[in-house]
Structures are given as C-alpha cells and as structure tokens.
Amino acid sequence: MFRLRGGLFHQTRRLTTQWYYATDIPTTKPYEPNYEPTAAPQKFEKLSEEDSIALETKYRSSSNKIKQNDTSKNSKIVQVGEDNLYTVDLDKFTIKPTYWHGPTYEVRRGLWFSSSGTPLTSHLCSELESLSGKKNEVQKLEGNYQEGKYVLFSEEDNNTGFILKNLDGGKLFLNYLKSGLGSYIPINGVAVYKGEKRPLDLNSIDKILVNSVNKEKVKVKEDIKSEINKGKENERSVLSNLTNWELFDNLPSIFSTTGLDTNQTNSSIDADLEQVHLMGDYPNQKRKIRDLVLCVHGIGQTLGMKYEYVNFAHTVNLLRSNMKNLYSKSDSLKQINKNHGNDDWDSNPGIQVLPITWRHSIKFKTVPTEDDICNPEVPALEDITVSGILPLRKLVGDVALDVLLYEEKYYQDLILDTVMNELNNTYTLFMKKNPDFNGRVHLIGHSLGSLILFDMLSRHRHYKLKFNVSHFFSIGSPVGLIKLVERTKIGPKKGPKPKSTLRVNRPNCEEYYNLYHTCDPVAYRVEPLIDISMSQYDQAYLPHWSELDGFTSKMIEISGNIWEGLPTPPDIQNGTTEAIGTEISNKTDIVTKNEEITITEELKDILTSLNHSGRIDYALKPNLLDVDVISALKSHVSYFEEPDISGFVMNELSNDHKRSDKVVVKKVTK
Template sequence: MLLVGIRLCQPVGQTRWFASKGVSHQLWFYASDIPKRKPYTPDYNPIRPPQKFLAFSQDDCQRLETFYQNWISNQTKKSKVPVNEDLLFNVDLPNMELHAAYWDAPTYEVRRGIWFDSQGRPLSAELTEELERFYSKLEFDSPEELQNDVCKLTKNYEEGNLVVFIDKKTAYILPDIDGGDLQLNLIRANIGSPLLLKGIKIVRSDLYHGSKNKADHKRNQLGKLSELISWEVADLFGINSSKAKESESQRENDILKREIETDYDNLGASHARDTNHLVLCVHGIGQTLGKKYEYVNFAHTINQLRTHMKKVYEESPHLKELNYQNGFKDWQSNCNVQVLPITWRHEIGFRTDATAKNAEDPSLPTLANITVNGVVGLRRLLGDVALDILLYSEPHYKQKIKTEVTRQINEMYHRFKKRTPGFGGKVHLIGHSLGSLILWDILSQQHKYKLDFDVSNFFCVGSPVGVFKLIQRSKIGNSEAKDMENLKRERPSCDCLYNLFHVCDPIAYRLEPLVDARMAQYEQRYLPHRTGESITSKMLELGGSLWKEKHDKSKKNVNKREVLDPEIASRLSDLNYTGRLDYSLPPGFLEVDFISAAKAHISYFEDMDIANFLLKEILSNHKKAEQIVVEKLQMETG
C-alpha cells in the first residue's frame, strides 16, 4: 500500500451515536433476506451480511428519526419505536434491529440510510458512523482540506479500509492505494470505473432518491401454505431430485424473506388503528406440514387472515354499514378488528426433530432414538402432524399445554392493551385444529385456567372437538336434570360458539349432534360465497360444478326444509344467537386424495369466504333468531 506522501485525515474520537450533517431528510431501511437471529435456533449464524433492504414508509422514517435524535441526546428515553403496518413491529434503536411486537419471529438488521453503495443499499451502521465522523470534520470548500481527503478507517471492512472523499455527495472506499498519487488523482477526477480504480463508489443520502421498495409489486401476493404442500410432501418422501434442492438454511431464509416482504402493507401511512375487536388465534396440528419452520407458519397464516379481512371490508358496503351503525368514526376505511397469533408448541419441550439428549427427562430417550429407520418420510410427516394429538392425550402434556396457552393469551391481551391504551372492546378467540380443542378445554374450565377477559365469539376451525367429546362421553350445553348420570355436559365460557369446517377436511367434525342427537339428521349450514376470488369458488369453477348440479338435484328431490323443534332450538340458541353451530365450506374437487385433504385442513385462512364470515359475525350486533329453519337429509333411494 503506497501511503508515502499521502496526507491522511486525522482520526476522530469514536462515539456510538451521531447526528447527521447536512441531511435534509432521513431514510431508514431494514434487511429482508438474511435475519440476524431466529427464534428457537440459538446456534444460528447468518451465512453472509444482508444484501436486500426495504425502505420504511415515510411516516415510519420520520418517527424513527425523531425518536433517534431524542434518544442520542438522552439515552434514558424510549428506545423502541413502533413501525410498519398497524405498528406490529418495533425497531430497537440501541441494537438497530427490527422485530415483531407480539409474536416470536426472526430479527432483522436496521440501517439509517446515510451512505449508499452503487446498488442503492445503505451501508452498515458501524461503517456509516466512521464515515460520518470523518465527513463532519471536512470543509469541502477549502482547498487545503481537499489534500486531506484520504481517511484510514479503524477496521478492515468488507468494502475496504480507506475512504477518499471527492465532494459533499461522493466518496470511494478502497482496499488499498497501491497506485499512489496517480490512483488518487484519477479518483478525484472521477475518471475510470470504481472497479478499475479498485474502489467502491458511495453516495450520501440527501441526494439519494432510489429508495422505492423493490418488493412493491409483490404486495398482496402472499404465499399460501397450501401451495407448498405438494412440494413438501414430495420432499418428505424423497421424490424431489436432490440436485433441485437448496440448502435447508437457504430455503428457510427464502421463506422468511417472502414473509417479511409481502405479508405486511408497509407502503402507506403507519399508525395505530382504532381497534374495537381483538381476535387471538391459537394454532394446532398441521402448521408444520407445509413448511418446517413453525414460528413462521402460524404468524404467516394469521397475516393472511388479517390482510383478507381488510380487503373484504374495503370491498363490502354491508360490513361498513355495520361499523357505521356501531358509531365508529372511521367506518369507511377501518374494520376495527386486529388479529394476532398465539404460538405455543415450541414452549412445550417435546421436539419431533430432537437429536440431543432429552432435556426434560434425561433418563428418557428422544423421539429420534426410538424411531425406526424405515419409511422415514412418512414417519417425519406423522411426527410433525399427528404427534401433537398424542401429546394432548397424555395428562402431563395436556395440563402443560393448557397452562402455557392460557399464559400466552393473557400476556398477549395485556401487551395489546399496553400498546393500544384506548382499547376497551371485545375479545374473540379462534382455534384451528387442535388449537380449538385446547381453547375449548380452557373455556370449559375457567375455574382452573382463568382468562383475564370475557370471550365474545369462539370460532372452532377445522376442529376435532366433536370426536374428542364423543369419545369422552361429553355432550355440549348446560346441564339438564334429565341427563344420564354417566354423561357430562360442557359449555365453553363464551357468548357465541361457531364450528367452521371444509367437508373434505379429515380432521374436522360436527358439534350440533352433541348438543342434541336429533341434529344429525339435519344438514349443516353452508357459508355464502363472497366473490369468485375465494378458494371455494375457484374449486367450484374447476371441478365443483358437477357437485353443484348433483347437490342441487339432491336438495330438490330429497332435502326438506322445516322449522326446528323449539326444544332443540332453545339448546342451540343458548350457544349461538343464530341457532346454528356448524358452518361448512362446500366441497370443490370430486376426487379427494391425501394432498387435497391436507390442503383443506390448512387452507381455511386463505379463503376470502372465511374472512368475510368471521368479520360479519364479529361486527354484527347479535339478536337471537325467532325460529330456526333447517334442511333435513334423507337417504336417497333408487
């Protein structure tokens, strides 16, 4: 390195935080391709520095900069800044990190956009701090200062360890100056490409206008779990070519990148929406089927549901009318509903992929120790999907799961109230698959698993509650004097109970016959189609028209509408104001195979009809039906 005769900038004192010099506006960015940390993976190390960065919205940038300037002047002030859609994320200023505010998720690096490379990527905070310290000492209008424009960085950065300032907006980072004054003169004259000059050209942000997110075009194109089932099942059974497989870490990062880039609407104004309905969703089995990363799965699923609810509301005059009648000032643009996930599985301790010693009971083997080597793919599939049901059937784990879910629900409720001080609305619960059974038992045992709020609506989705309660010889509803001694009744503590299912879902069972056995002769109620965008509508277009024709003919010749017996109606109305509990999406494809059945079980929250129904029932003022009309099913003859 030829530094002889070259005058270097005098080193300046280091300080962890700095205020920018001469920046008229301030851009902030977060990485999207490589997380800094991943939950439940303590040995994770990033494979490389992040290369893809997204800009925060203008509102978020202003909020971040305001908090940042206040914080560096007084570091006892608040250092976590709420950002992004519905303020669902926080930026931790001391660590310059982005993380989810309500659920466990990967943590991403945040950069304050002062200096950018030629591809528009903000430089790291550490390198930017050094550049700013030198930059603040230079007087670019002084001829003498131009002779002191070469500065030695204190660390050997990936970009280089020398910086040459050309003017107020441009600099070069160099690994060395083996060309001496000639190389410097070429750089100062801006002659030749940075590659030929062995340097990286960087520009300062007050003249940088290339911050538009490259992921904008992906907005509202959320990835679906059901789309990944075919690939994952083939992968489990070794059908996919090994040459076509990416490394597990890279595949995981790609999924995480898609989630952070497309799940949230971060382009517009970001602020805390008025919320009058909080919906907490508990996952069950099936969440690890489509992707092996359960901490992403359910959060991503609920992100889809939140997005669909907002879209349904935006396009529905009827739903807006409900909020208008409720007296909400922002009824034209805000559905007033927030949906958040509850993820409990990782806290239970029994891992399906564990190879290390059993931490909870060291004298016991792990699942891997007792797993037979044959049909490994099938065993992995059953371990990821079915094992949770076995866990919940064992008293030790059953109590542990209910205690953990109760704790998380209460914690989430209080965290939401703290971040939303004006919230005084209703709380609703959604349980998917095994999650509905867990919530059922919690709500039926409030003396033992106490929630810190009253539950308005409880939605069971793709639920096995029916078959579990049948096996347990339990009926649904309040106790009656004529009940047989060897039967018990359970009633979850909620205002209204719903049971939503797809007829192709092998995990789902009806509830109404457990209220009164005579309901088995009546057809469940079908959810109305909202638009042609729903999964059910698309399935009907592709293959369900034949079913529809057959179903219509069957209804015409066989089904008979009648008013439900008052005794049965009274029992059902005590559980739901409509007098019905069971609601079904109609079947689509005539052929039901393993993959389509698996898709049916995990695709509920991808369906716009489900989002529409949930939103309608949450926003409606419930008034009990005066009479309940049902359709009686009879066996076809001939």
C-alpha cells in the same frame, strides 16, 4: 479503471432521513440462540413517512442526550407499522414483532447508500461522515465492513466516493495517489453517495463497476442460499428424517393457494415483515380497534419445520391482510360500521388479529435438539417408527403428533398453562399499548389450538383468562373426535341443560363456531355431541365471499350448480348468515316442508344458547379436484388464506346478532 477527477460527481442531493428495514436475512431468530447470519442483508424496504419521522426524532433526541452527557434513562424503542405491530430498537438498530415471537431484522438510517441504492450500516455511515471532509485522500476505515477497508472521496464533492476492498501496491500505491499523479484507481470496491437520491453521474460508473459488482452479487446470493439451506437443516424435525419428500417437491405450491411455487414461498416466509408491507396504504398510523382476535396455532409447527409456508405468524398476517382487502370491497360491511356510528367506517373494519405462539416453549422430543422434559429414558419418535410406507407415516405424524401428545395428562396440563399465560401476556401487552381499548376479545383456534381453547374455556375456573371471550372460532378442529373418545357431550354455559348421564363440557363464550373443510382429515363435527339427532342432518355451509359486495346468495347459486352429488348449501340473504339447522330430540314435533325440517323449541333453545344462529358446524365447500392426500393435507393448513373464512369471521363480528326464532335443518345426503 475509473477516473475520479474531472467533475464526474458534480451533482449533490440533499440529505433525507428516510429509514429502511431489511427483508431477506434476519439478525436473530426466535428459539435459536445460536443462530448467526452468514451474510449481510441486501434487500431493504422503506418504512412509512410517519414511521421515519418518529424514528429520526427519537434518534436525534438520543444523540443529543449522549453529546450532553445526559445519563437519564432514555428509551430508544419506537413502535412502527399499522397499529404499531412492530417495534424498532434504536440501540440495536433492529425491528421485530411487538406482540408475537418472530425474527428480528436490521434497520438502517438512509444517510449513505451504495451505487445499488442499498442504505449502509449506521457505523459505516458515521465513519463516512467523519472522514468525508478530506477529499482525494485514501483513508482507512476502522470498522470491518463487507464493502471494503478504505475510502476515497471525490476531489470536487465529498458526498460521493469509493470504498475500496484493498490497496494494490501498498505504500507505493498510496504515495502514487496522494502525489496527484494517480488519475485512476482500480475498481475493487463500491461507489457510495450521501442522500436518498443517487447522483445522475453514478449511472455512468455502473457500467465500469458491473464486473466487480456482479461478482459480489453472486457471492451474496450464494451466502443467502447457504443460509436458507442451513436453517432448514437445523430446523428439520426427527419426523423429517423418516422419509424424503421428493414426491412433493415436484408438485407446485402444495401448501399455497396463491400460485407461488415452493422455492418462491420458502425464500419469502422468513421475512414476514415484508409480507406486512410496513409502508402500507393505510390512511392512519394507528386504527381504532373494536374487536381483538387472538389466534392459537395447532400442529405445533412440526410441519412448518419442513415447509416454511406453514408459519403461524405469517398465516395470521395473511388473515389480517385478507380482512382488510375484503373489507375494502364490501359495501355491506362498511354500511354496518357506518350504522354503528364509527367515523372510520370507510377504511377500517376495526378488527385486529394477533398470533399466539406456544409450541416452542414446550419440548416434546420430536426434534433432535429437544430433550424430554419428563423422563430422559423416553426414546425419541424416530426410535419407535416403523420403516414401511414412510410418506404416509410422515403425513399422519406431522399433523396428528401434537394431538396425541396433548392427550397425555402431563403434557396437557403443561400446554394449557403455557397457552393461558401466552394469552394473558399478549392481552396485557395489548392493553398497555392500547389503554383506550374497550372492545370485545375473541379467540380463534386452529387444529390442536381449538382443542386447547375448548378445554380452557370449559375449565374456566381452573384456567382464568384476564378477559371475557365473546366469539370462539374453532377451525380444522379435532374437538368432536376427542370428546367422542372421552364420552363427553357439549352444552351451553347458561340456559337449558340437556338431560344426560355423560359428562358435559360447557365452553365459557358467547358464540361458538366450528369451521372446517370437508376434505380436512383432522376436522370433525361437534353438533351431534350436543344432541345425537344432529348426526342425521347436514352441517351448515359457509357462504362464498363476493368481491362485489360481501355475502350474496347469487354466488352460492352459481357455484352450487357444479357440486353435483354434494349437499346444497343453505340460502344466504341480505349479507347475513341465517340459521339453517340444528338438532331434533322428539321426532313427533318435527315439521317437514320441501326436505327442510324445523327442530323443536327445546332443542332450538339449547343450540341458540351456544350460537345465535342455532348452528355451530359450518363447512367450506371442496373443490372438484380436492380428492387426494395432498389436497387433504393442504385443506388443513390453508384456512387462514381462505377468503370465505376471513369474510365469515368479519361478518359475524360486525353484525348485531339476535337469537333465531326458528332453526331449520336438512337430511344428510347419502
């Protein structure tokens, strides 16, 4: 029981208009039209001051037009977050990604709050506003709210009160309260207050409310857990049912290099708004973008249906965040932007990365809810899977399934059309929202995504993009294997043409990179497909990122000492990657010095037409323990977390490159 009289709520706080967004329970999920949240969100974060001002201005403007019966069209859409990556709909009070398909979350105006500091819904706030003038009178709420059905405001302060679950005793109890005899009310509700800062006296009632509130929290946690489990059950692919993954459940963070365990990861990934940190520490609301990078996923999110960590939009968010963090520590990259005359060189790398999601637009009959769009007589994958060594079949199937499907012409044409449309639509939307953008556009393809982009760029007369592609980074790519099977070579779009009786694919881009982890079972080299002699020579290696100042040879030298038996990486000098390698067509023209081989002018011209450095294949160094199946799979899905990948991409996009005069390679160490 708690006494409401006696001036407990004597302090009032001034109303603020801080806006909040939920981060735990989505209101909708992409590609799940039947999704319904089983619990209301409980975890909220603040939007930035600039975003809150924009939202409040739009909200009040819309409200005034409604009061004045203004029937003119009034957009209630507000762009928020750094670079306006997220969109708030004030009609629905939701927030969602601007450029990619993602979950929507509830947005709330910070007007009324529960004693726990959670902002209340807009409808409940409206009712509390309209009813707050009547003090010490129990009033019934019209809406159906989880907080309760009735409200009772303080006798001395109509900005504080209780929302009650029920009125024990019915009319008799109501009369008892209204008569003034009832000095106490049962604690079967929640304390509420107006304004962002809670009254100090609420601290004293928390102890009285603790039992009731704790019961509610337990129920909410159970609802949230049920929601997560239900989502996983609904999303589980047919492949997931072929085996249990208990082997992996006992291994901490097999899909994360951040040290989080699987449970922590699963509970946070769906809320990728939280990962973006909309409040942020960015110096300006909308950065000047000079390089737009569009990223295409590969494994079709089949693996992601089991481990939410493998979520492409989220991993691209990680790439964007890694770039910002690394740039903030790199004097060399800042100096490059300063030399280019960029006023915001101290804080802005000028690079924006956006995910291109396409897999859910195409049905392959790999999950129970998908019908085969080609022929209903085609069985599901489950129907043809042999029962032996299921964990290994699961591993291979999840990673390689979409690559196999892509090789069937019907699906290949469908995938290429779908990805082309997604790329063009995203670019068109970006240009609409950033009409002053006049920079370059680059592509990153992961796994099958790199094969899709490679084929699209090689058939650019059939698949027309609305932009020219400058740099194309293929990551963890099976291009080398697929083109070998197709008996197809790789050549530059312009410049010298190698003599060959085979078909030659010529990707329509200025710079082509093939980045991979040496433990990745899906990735293959491409340089031997340019010239077969490159198979004799070692790939180039990505430089390690130094937190001190960008790329440095000393970091390579220190780490190189522990890789006994592995090829020595090339020297990295002055914050740039120098060309170390390429192929060799005429052995009589080779010059050998200290195990380094300078390739011929003819071959150099071919290679530097594909990449200014003369090298296309770049490998990440493996860790000493990366020798098992789990590490191999992890290497394929963790590229966007790697600082070396983020740093390399930034460095290549920032520097003004010149074609190498000499390309040097080293013999493969057996």
